[in-house]
Amino acid sequence: QVQLTESGGGLVQAGGSLRLSCLASGRTFSSYPMGWFRQAPGKEHEFVAAITWSGDRTYYAESVKGRFTISRDNAKNTVYLQMDSLKPEDTAVYYCAVRLDRSSEGLYTKRNLYDYWGQGTQVTVSS
Numbered sequence: 001q002v003q004l005t006e007s008g009g010g011l012v013q014a015g016g017s018l019r020l021s022c023l024a025s026g027r028t029f030s031s032y033p034m035g036w037f038r039q040a041p042g043k044e045h046e047f048v049a050a051i052t053w054s055g056d057r058t059y060y061a062e063s064v065k066g067r068f069t070i071s072r073d074n075a076k077n078t079v080y081l082q083m084d085s086l087k088p089e090d091t092a093v094y095y096c097a098v099r100l101d102r103s104s105e106g107l108y109t110k111r112n113l114y115d116y117w118g119q120g121t122q123v124t125v126s127s
Contacts, residue, residue: 009121022096030074
């Protein structure tokens, strides 16, 4: 069983920055691709960013490209989402997810391709 725990959310003014962390436990975390999604009130889950198991390749939604950076530290079983130049429309609950596809070099943008999810962390950006 895999457990994912997000942290780092909060309230920030537009133009500010936050760094989200997702701590994984229960398996050899370093073998699996990971992703970040978000859900704003009244909206569907939205893909944000994905990273391969090795961290060599990343992929971003157009809405965050150039502002957000996904990274991972496999020794710490942690994936990060650095969020800069935040906008009010970035306000959402942010979730990390893992796909149990060992050593996959794929980058996954569809929610149903992930196997486990964290409980989410709230990010609120004020104007």
